[in-house]
Amino acid sequence: MRALRLSGMIALLAALSLQSLSGAAVAAEHVIEEMSVSVMPEYDDPRVLAVFQAKLADDVELPYTAEFLVPADAKDPEIGMACEVPEGGGHVCKPYQTTDKDGFRSVSYQATQAKNLFFEYYWDPFSEQAATANGQKSFKYEFKAPESVKTLMIGVQQPLKAEEFELTPAPDETVRDSEGMNVNTFTYSDVKKDQVITINASYVKTDPAVSKPRNNPSTLPVVAAGGQALTGGADQGPLRQEILLFAGVFLAAITAVFVWRFRPSPAPVIARPVAKAKAKDDRRTTAAGTKFCSSCGRPVASNVKFCSECGDAV
Numbered sequence: 184m185r186a187l188r189l190s191g192m193i194a195l196l197a198a199l200s201l202q203s204l205s206g207a208a209v210a211a212e213h214v215i216e217e218m219s220v221s222v223m224p225e226y227d228d229p230r231v232l233a234v235f236q237a238k239l240a241d242d243v244e245l246p247y248t249a250e251f252l253v254p255a256d257a258k259d260p261e262i263g264m265a266c267e268v269p270e271g272g273g274h275v276c277k278p279y280q281t282t283d284k285d286g287f288r289s290v291s292y293q294a295t296q297a298k299n300l301f302f303e304y305y306w307d308p309f310s311e312q313a314a315t316a317n318g319q320k321s322f323k324y325e326f327k328a329p330e331s332v333k334t335l336m337i338g339v340q341q342p343l344k345a346e347e348f349e350l351t352p353a354p355d356e357t358v359r360d361s362e363g364m365n366v367n368t369f370t371y372s373d374v375k376k377d378q379v380i381t382i383n384a385s386y387v388k389t390d391p392a393v394s395k396p397r398n399n400p401s402t403l404p405v406v407a408a409g410g411q412a413l414t415g416g417a418d419q420g421p422l423r424q425e426i427l428l429f430a431g432v433f434l435a436a437i438t439a440v441f442v443w444r445f446r447p448s449p450a451p452v453i454a455r456p457v458a459k460a461k462a463k464d465d466r467r468t469t470a471a472g473t474k475f476c477s478s479c480g481r482p483v484a485s486n487v488k489f490c491s492e493c494g495d496a497v
Contacts, residue, residue, distance in 0.1 A: 213373075214330035216240045221366075222324050224384065225342040227395045230307040231322055232263075239298035240333070246295045249302075250329040252287040257306035265292045268299040285377075287327050318389035324382045332374040339384060341365040343394040348386040364394065 221234040235251055249267070253260050262281075266274040277292040294300060308322035326337060341348045341364060354367035371380065476482075476490035489496055 212331060213240050213333040214243055214376075215332040217334045218332050218336070220326060220335075220337045221340065222337065222382075223340045223394075224320075224322060224386075225345075225388070225393045226340065227393055227397050228305055229309065229391070229393060230259075230261075230305045231324075232305050233303060233324070235300075235302040237300040237302075237332075239294075239300070243298065245298070246293050247298075248291055249294045249300045250289055250291040251302040252284065252289055252327040252329055253304055253306075254325045254327075255283065255286050255288055257288075257304075257308075258310065259307045260288065261305045262290060263303040263305065264301060265290060266301040267292075267294040267297040268301050269297040270299070272297075274301055289329075318387050319385070320388060321383070321385040324384070326380045326382075328374045328376055328378045331376050333372070335371040335374045335380075337369040337371075337380070337382065338366045339369075339382060340394075341367065341386070342388060344390045344392070345386040345388040349384070351383045362395070 216238045218235065218237040221232075223232045223234070226232050237249075239247060249265075251265075253262075262279065264274060264276055265279040266276045268274055275297070277294075279290050279292040282289045282291075290302065290304075309320055312320065324337075324339070326335075328335070339350060339354070340360070343364060348365070350367055352369075355370050356368045358366050358368060360366050369380075369382070374380075476493065476495060479490060479493040479495070
């Protein structure tokens with residue numbers, strides 16, 4: 184009997200331990216609360232620019248090793264900025280490390296003071312494509328989640344003067360940004376760690392000009408040899424500030440779209456009929472000495488000065 188009681192207690196403790204572990208897993212289900220990715224072909228460069236913004240979950244503690252994944256087959260990738268973004272402050276760029284990781288290049292850096300993260304890179308999918316008279320272009324974008332993400336929003340911008348722009352799969356929404364350019368958005372929920380999302384794009388563009396020519400290329404971020412990013416005090420230049428602004432506006436736009444799509448249905452409104460108002464000078468009196476309110480039309484006694492229904496003078 185004692186052996187049975189002991190085995191029962193062990194089973195109960197094991198069940199409680201599993202329940203506790205399951206609760207902990209639920210509490211820490213998402214490491215990244217929200218992430219946005221802006222994919223901009225031929226924006227300020229003949230290549231494709233990918234800009235990431237991420238917000239860590241509240242229960243994630245600092246310092247934190249931020250990681251972003253670049254496809255290994257992305258031709259000639261150039262890391263632009265790897266930063267943390269303190270509340271109310273600018274982008275603090277950090278030294279980063281790169282390693283190969285299951286078909287992707289892992290770019291990581293230490294976030295020590297902020298849970299808002301930023302990362303960007305360029306790659307060239309067009310250089311090996313045969314030049315055609317009709318300007319047909321295509322590229323593949325691959326996203327791999329470095330951690331679990333509660334809400335992921337990917338936007339693919341259509342270049343200016345690009346025609347027959349197509350994406351596979353089809354986007355959830357298409358919005359117009361402040362520069363008059365179409366942004367095709369994809370929204371995902373509960374993205375698992377290491378989950379891969381692939382988007383294929385094709386379009387026709389014979390004009391070699393980029394959408395936003397660089398006004399001051401000498402002030403753009405420079406990556407030093409050995410994979411060391413520039414420090415946060417360096418001049419970012421007017422174009423870089425515009426890209427950061429676009430990324431912020433883009434995030435706000437697709438967040439608004441996401442909120443609108445999943446908004447609760449409003450409660451039905453029941454209209455109450457209102458009696459037709461009488462003219463101010465229409466003070467009719469019935470044979471019984473009753474007159475009508477000139478505002479709401481309700482009959483009132485001839486000796487009262489104010490309507491008992493609406494309160495107006497009669």
